[in-house]
Amino acid sequence: MRARGIPRRWAWAAIAFLLGSLLVGLGIGPVPLRAGPIAESALSHLPLLHVHSPLSAPQEAILWQLRAPRVVLGALVGGMLAVAGSAYQGVFRNPLADPYLLGVAAGAGLGATLAIDYAGGTRELVPLAAFLGATASVACAYVLGRTVGGMRTTASLVLAGVTIAAFMTAAQTFVQQQRQQSLREVYAWLLGGLSTASWHDCILAGPYVVASATVILLHRRLLDVLSVGDDEAASLGIDVGRVRLVLVIAATVGTAAAVAVSGLIGFVGIIVPHTVRLLVSTSYRAVVPLAFVVGGGFLVLTDVLARTVLAPSELPIGVVTAFLGAPFFALVLRTTRVGR
C-alpha cells in the first residue's frame, strides 16, 4: 500500500508535452526551422561529437541568440508560476489562490514603474526593482498578517495581502500618471511578455527558479498533510506556521524572479495546477512536479501564439494565456468528474 505518486504514463505525457513545446518554440517564426536541423545544430555545439550544423550562420544566430533563450525563459517562468500557484493553493487551502495572492504583482509593478520612470534611460535596473518590490510587498503582508491574526488563520494573511496589494497598486498608478511619456512602456511591462528575453535573463532568474521550485518540491508530502487543516496537521506533529513561512518564502522568491524578467503573466498559476488535479491527482506529490513541467510547456506554446498571431507585431502573452487557457480549462472542468 502506498501513496499515489505520478502515474508513469502522465509523467511521460508531461515530458513529451514540454519537449514538443520547446521544439515548436524553437522552430516557428519568420524563419522556420525544422526539428531535424535544430537537433543537429544542438549536437554540433557539444564537444567530441564532430556533428556539423546544417544551419547557416544567420539561422544559427536566430536559433541560439533569439529563440533558445526565449523558450528557456518561457519554460522557467511558466514552470515557476505553476509551481508557486500550487504551493499557494496548498498553503492557503484555497483553490483560487494564485502566485500574486500576497501582493507580488502589485509590488513588482511599483518597483518596475519606479525604475522605468526614475532610473534615467537605463532599463537594467527594472528586473532588480521589480524583484525587490515583489518580495518587499509580501514581507509587509506577512508581518501585517502576523500582527493582526497571530497566524491562527490564513484569512488574516490573505487580507493583509489584499491590503498591501491595494496600497502598492495605488502608489504604482500615482507614479505612472505623473510621467505620461513612459505610460506605454510601463503598460507593456505590466502586461508581461518574453519579447526581450536573453540568456542574461535566464541567468538572472534561473537560479532563483530552480532553488524555489526545489524547496516546494521537497515539501510536496507536507502540502498533503496541510490539506487536513492547521489543527490536524499540528496534531500530526507539523509546525504549521513554520512550514507555511518556508513555502511562502520559496513561492514568493521564485515568483518575484519570474516576474522580474517577464512582467506580470496571469492565469498560469491557477489553470495549470488545476488541470493537473483534474486530470491526474490532487496529491501534491503529483501536482507540484507535473505543474512545473506542464506550466513550462504551456507558457512556451502561448508565447509562440503571442508572437505569430499578429506577426510581425506581438500580443501581450497574458492575453494569450487567458484567451487560450480559459476555454481549455472550461473544457477540462466539463469533461472531468465534478466534485473532486
Place this chain on the structure above:
Amino acid sequence: MSAIALHEVSVTLGQTEAVRRVSASVARGEWLTLIGPNGAGKTTILRALAGLVSFTGAIELEGRALRTSSRRQIARRIALVPQKPETPGALTVAEYVLLGRTPHIGYLATESRADERAAAAALERLVLSEFADRPLDSLSGGELQRVVLARAIAQDASILLLDEPTTALDLGRQQHVLELVDDLREEGGLTVVAALHDLTLAAQYADRLLLLDAGRVIGDGSARDVLDEERIGALYDAKVRVVREEREIFVLPERRR
C-alpha cells in the same frame, strides 16, 4: 507513573476561561470519558492535551512535560480524532491513513516501507483494506469515521483522544466504533480519553467519568458515583431518569410534561 497528569490546568479562549484549574490523572490503559453540557470544556481539555491551545498549569504525558515537548514528540504520544475531521474528498483512504505516519517521517522525507506496513496494518485492523484505493468522498459516514480512526491508529501513539466520535453515527455504528476502541485498548494497552454527549454510552465504555461544568471538574469517579439523577438533571437542565441495573447503568431522557 500515569499516562496523563493534569495539574491545575486553565485555558483562556478569547475573553472566556474555558477550563479552570482542572487536575486529573489517567492511568496507563485506562479509559476516561469527559462528560458535561455544551461549553463545559470537554473539547478544550482534549485540545490542550494535544498541545493545540496554550494553557497555564502543567500537563505531563508519560512523565514528560507537554510544554517542553516538540510537536513531533507530542504527536508520537498522542493521537487526536477531532469532532469534525477534515477529510479532503479526493484523497484515497490509503493516502489519508498514511498521513497518520507523519510524526515518524523526517521533515522532508517520504514514507518508508515500515510506514506503509504500519498504515496497511491499521487499515486491516479496522477492516478497511478493500477501501484502500477509494476516494474519501465516496464513503458513508460510518466508513469515514473508521477511516479517521485508522489514521489515528497508524500514528502509533500510546494515548488516543476521541472528541465525540459517535455523533454522526447510527446506533449500531456507535457501538461498533466504541467496541473497536475498547478492543484496541485491550490489545495494545492504549490509554483513551474521550468526550461524549451520550451518557449511557459514556457509562458503558469508560472506566472513569470526569464530569465538567463551566470548565470545572464537579465529579470524578465511576459511572455509578457520577451519574446521579438529580445532579445530571439539574446540570443539563433536562428531565432524565437514571436506571441502575446490576451490571449497567442507563441515562434516559423523559418528556417534560
